Amino acid sequence: MSESTMTAAQGAHRSGVDAESSAGGGGSRLRSLLRPLLLVAFLLVLLALPLYVEEFWLRTGFAAFGAIVGAIGLNLLVGTSGQLSLAHAFFLAVGAVSYVYVSGEPGGLGVAELGGLGLPPIIGMIVGVLLAGLAGLIFSPLAARLRGIYLGVASLALVFIGIHVLNSWTEVTGGFNGRAAPSFSLFGFTFANRDPELFVLGVPFREAERLWYLGLVLALAAYLFARNLLRSRPGRALQTQRDSEVAASVMGVNVQGYKARIFLVSSMYAGLAGVMYALSIGSIAPESFGLELSILYLAMIVLGGLGSVNGAVLGAIFVSALPLIFQRYADLIPFVGRGEGLAAGEAARFLFGLAIVLVILFEPAGLAGLANRIFGRFRRRPGGRLTERPPDTPSRSSEPTPSDPPAQGSTT
Amino acid sequence: MTQFLSLLLNGISLGALYALIALGFVIIFKSSEVVSFTHGSLLLLGAYSIARLSDSIGFLPAVVVGILITALAAFVIERLIINRLRGAAVISLAIVTIGVDIIILTELIRQIGSDILNVPHPWGGESFRVGSIGLSQNRLIAFVVAAVLIAAFFAAFKYSSWGIAMRASAEDGETAALMGIRQGRVSALAWVVAGVLAAVAALFLVGSPTPGVSPTAYAVALRAFPAAILGGLDSTGGALVGGLLIGIAEAMAAGYQDQLLFLGRGFSAVVPFIVMIAVLMFRPSGLFGTKELTRV
Numbered sequence: 001m002s003e004s005t006m007t008a009a010q011g012a013h014r015s016g017v018d019a020e021s022s023a024g025g026g027g028s029r030l031r032s033l034l035r036p037l038l039l040v041a042f043l044l045v046l047l048a049l050p051l052y053v054e055e056f057w058l059r060t061g062f063a064a065f066g067a068i069v070g071a072i073g074l075n076l077l078v079g080t081s082g083q084l085s086l087a088h089a090f091f092l093a094v095g096a097v098s099y100v101y102v103s104g105e106p107g108g109l110g111v112a113e114l115g116g117l118g119l120p121p122i123i124g125m126i127v128g129v130l131l132a133g134l135a136g137l138i139f140s141p142l143a144a145r146l147r148g149i150y151l152g153v154a155s156l157a158l159v160f161i162g163i164h165v166l167n168s169w170t171e172v173t174g175g176f177n178g179r180a181a182p183s184f185s186l187f188g189f190t191f192a193n194r195d196p197e198l199f200v201l202g203v204p205f206r207e208a209e210r211l212w213y214l215g216l217v218l219a220l221a222a223y224l225f226a227r228n229l230l231r232s233r234p235g236r237a238l239q240t241q242r243d244s245e246v247a248a249s250v251m252g253v254n255v256q257g258y259k260a261r262i263f264l265v266s267s268m269y270a271g272l273a274g275v276m277y278a279l280s281i282g283s284i285a286p287e288s289f290g291l292e293l294s295i296l297y298l299a300m301i302v303l304g305g306l307g308s309v310n311g312a313v314l315g316a317i318f319v320s321a322l323p324l325i326f327q328r329y330a331d332l333i334p335f336v337g338r339g340e341g342l343a344a345g346e347a348a349r350f351l352f353g354l355a356i357v358l359v360i361l362f363e364p365a366g367l368a369g370l371a372n373r374i375f376g377r378f379r380r381r382p383g384g385r386l387t388e389r390p391p392d393t394p395s396r397s398s399e400p401t402p403s404d405p406p407a408q409g410s411t412t
Numbered sequence: 413m414t415q416f417l418s419l420l421l422n423g424i425s426l427g428a429l430y431a432l433i434a435l436g437f438v439i440i441f442k443s444s445e446v447v448s449f450t451h452g453s454l455l456l457l458g459a460y461s462i463a464r465l466s467d468s469i470g471f472l473p474a475v476v477v478g479i480l481i482t483a484l485a486a487f488v489i490e491r492l493i494i495n496r497l498r499g500a501a502v503i504s505l506a507i508v509t510i511g512v513d514i515i516i517l518t519e520l521i522r523q524i525g526s527d528i529l530n531v532p533h534p535w536g537g538e539s540f541r542v543g544s545i546g547l548s549q550n551r552l553i554a555f556v557v558a559a560v561l562i563a564a565f566f567a568a569f570k571y572s573s574w575g576i577a578m579r580a581s582a583e584d585g586e587t588a589a590l591m592g593i594r595q596g597r598v599s600a601l602a603w604v605v606a607g608v609l610a611a612v613a614a615l616f617l618v619g620s621p622t623p624g625v626s627p628t629a630y631a632v633a634l635r636a637f638p639a640a641i642l643g644g645l646d647s648t649g650g651a652l653v654g655g656l657l658i659g660i661a662e663a664m665a666a667g668y669q670d671q672l673l674f675l676g677r678g679f680s681a682v683v684p685f686i687v688m689i690a691v692l693m694f695r696p697s698g699l700f701g702t703k704e705l706t707r708v
Contacts, residue, residue: 084503145696149447149502153641157685168676302507349518356511360504
C-alpha cells in the first residue's frame with residue numbers, strides 16, 4: 001500500500017520536473033544529461049588510473065575498495081535498519097579465515113602445523129562470504145530479539161570470542177602469528193606479479209594493478225546491490241521498522257524476519273570485505289580483527305553518513321586511506337612524524353575520534369549530508385529520498401535538524 | 413574444595429570491582445540514556461593518574477587527585493558533548509562516546525608507551541590466608557571498599573534528593589522536568605559518580621594479582637559491560653548481581669584453566685561475554701531489566 005502511494009508521489013514529482021524542464025528550456029535538460037556523463041567519466045578515470053598512478057596509491061585503493069564493501073554492509077545494518085553492531089570485525093575475520101583455509105595449501109609454518117584445502121581462490125572467496133553469512137544467520141535470532149543498544153554490547157562478545165578462536169585454533173588460523181593468504185586467481189589468471197606477465201600500453205600490470213581492477217569490480221557490485229536493495233521493497237520496509245517498529249508491523253512488515261535477513265546480508269558483505277582485507281595485506285593475524293577494526297568501520301559509516309550508501313563509500317575511503325597517507329607523508333604534515341611528534345597511526349586515530357564527535361554534534365548526516373548541502377544548491381532531485389536520512393532525525397521533534405536535504409519530501 | 417573456595421572468594425572480590433564499574437554504566441544509562449563506551453578509557457585515566465602522581469605526592473593524595481581527575485573528565489564529557497545531544501537517538505549517543513573513547517585512549521596509550529607503571533599500594537602484594545584459602549590483600553581491601561561504596565550508593569540512591577531526582581527522571585523525564593528537576597544537573601552528577609566509581613575500581617584492578625598499569629586495564633572495563641547488560645542496563649541491583657556473576661565465572665574459568673585447556677589458553681577473558689550471551693538468549697533485557705513494552 002505504501003509502495004503504491006510512494007511511486008505515485010514520485011511519478012507526480014517526476015512529471016512536475018519534466019514539465020519544468022520543458023518550460024525552462026535546455027538548461028535543465030543539459031543538467032540531467034550531465035549526471036550520467038559525469039558518472040561515465042568518473043568510471044573511465046578509475047579504469048585508467050593503474051596506467052598512470054604508482055603502486056602505493058593502487059594498494060591504498062584496493063584497501064579502500066575492501067573497506068567500501070565492508071562499510072556498505074555495516075551501513076545497511078546500522079544506518080538502514082537501526083541495529084548497532086560492533087561485531088563487524090568478527091564477520092570480517094570469518095570471511096578472511098575461511099578464504100585462507102579453503103584456498104591455502106596445507107603445510108608447516110615454523111612450529112605450527114597448518115591445514116588447508118588448496119581449492120581455487122574463487123571458491124575460497126565464495127565460501128568465505130557464505131560462512132560469514134552463516135555466522136550472521138546463527139547470531140541473528142539473538143540479534144533480532146535484542147533492542148538497539150543491547151545488541152551493540154552483545155555483539156562486542158562476538159569480537160572477543162572471535163579473537164580467542166583466532167588465537168587458539170592454530171591449525172586453521174595460524175594462531176597468534178597468523179598465516180599468509182594465497183593470492184587470488186580466476187580461471188588461470190593470477191592476481192600476482194607474474195603468471196602471466198602482462199603489459200598494457202607498455203605499463204607492466206603487476207599485483208597492485210590487477211588487484212585494483214578486482215577491487216573496483218567487487219566494490220561496484222556491492223554498491224549497486226545495496227543501492228537497489230534500498231530502493232526496493234525490503235529497503236523501504238527496513239527503514240520503516242527503523243523509524244518505528246510498531247508502525248512497520250502494522251503495515252504488514254515482518255520486523256523480526258527483516259532484521260534477521262539484513263543481518264545475514266550485512267555479514268556477507270563483511271565476509272567479502274574480510275577476503276579482500278586478506279588479499280590486500282597478504283596475510284591474516286588475530287590482532288587485525290579486534291574491537292579496533294569494528295570501531296573503525298563504525299567511524300566510516302558515521303563520518304560518511306548513517307543510512308547513505310554514498311556516505312559509506314566516502315567514509316570508507318577517508319578512514320582507510322588516511323593512516324596510509326599519513327604514514328607515507330609523515331614528514332610533510334605538521335605535528336606528525338618520527339621522533340617527538342605523533343606517530344601516523346596515532347594522528348589518524350585522534351582525527352577519527354574528533355571527527356566522530358564533531359559529526360554527531362553538528363552534521364548527523366555526515367559527509368553525504370555535507371555533500372548534499374553543497375551540491376543541493378545546484379541540483380534539485382526528486383523527493384521520496386527516504387534512504388538518505390540519519391536514524392536520529394525523525395520523531396524527536398525537539399531538535400531541529402539542519403542536515404536534512406531541502407528536497408526532503410516527508411513530514412517530520 | 414579448598415581450591416574451589418579460594419576461587420569463589422577471588423571471584424567475589426573481582427566481581428565487586430566489576431559491580432562498581434557496572435553501576436557506573438547503569439546510572440549513566442538511567443540518567444542520560446547513554447551507553448557509555450568511554451568507561452574503559454576513564455578507568456585507564458584513573459589508573460594512570462594515580463600511578464604517575466604517587467611518585468611525586470605520595471600514595472593517598474595521588475588516589476584522591478586521581479579520582480578527582482577522572483570525575484572531572486567524566487563531568488567535562490557530559491557537559492561538552494552529552495548534554496548537547498539530549499534527545500538524540502541512543503545509537504548516536506553510544507557512537508559519540510566511542511569517539512571520545514578513541515581520543516582519550518590514544519593519548520593515554522601514547523603517554524604510557526611501553527613502560528609498565530606501578531601503583532605503590534601500601535598493602536603490597538601479600539596474601540591474606542585463612543587455613544589454606546588465600547586471597548591477595550589488595551583484593552580483600554578492594555572487596556571491603558567496594559562493599560562500603562555500593563552500600564553508600566544504594567542508600568543515596570534511595571534516600572538522598574539526588575537519588576530521588578534521578579529515579580524520577582529515569583522513570584519519566586518529561587514529567588520530572590515539569591516538576592522542577594533539572595535533568596542536566598542530574599545527568600552531570602551521574603557522570604561524576606560513575607567516574608569516581610571507575611577510578612576506585614581502577615585503583616584496585618591494577619594491584620596484585622595484576623601487574624601494574626597497562627593498556628590491558630582498558631579491556632577490564634569492557635568485561636564489566638556484560639555485567640551491566642546481563643543484570644539489565646537500567647537496574648542498579650542487576651549491576652551488582654551481574655558483576656558478581658561475571659567475577660565468579662571469570663575466576664573459576666581462570667582457576668580451572670588446566671581442565672579447560674581444550675578451549676584454548678586465556679579462555680577466562682572470554683567467559684564474561686559467553687555468560688552474557690547465554691543470559692541474553694533467554695532474557696533479552698537482562699535478568700532485572702525492564703522489559704520494553706509497546707503500546708499502540
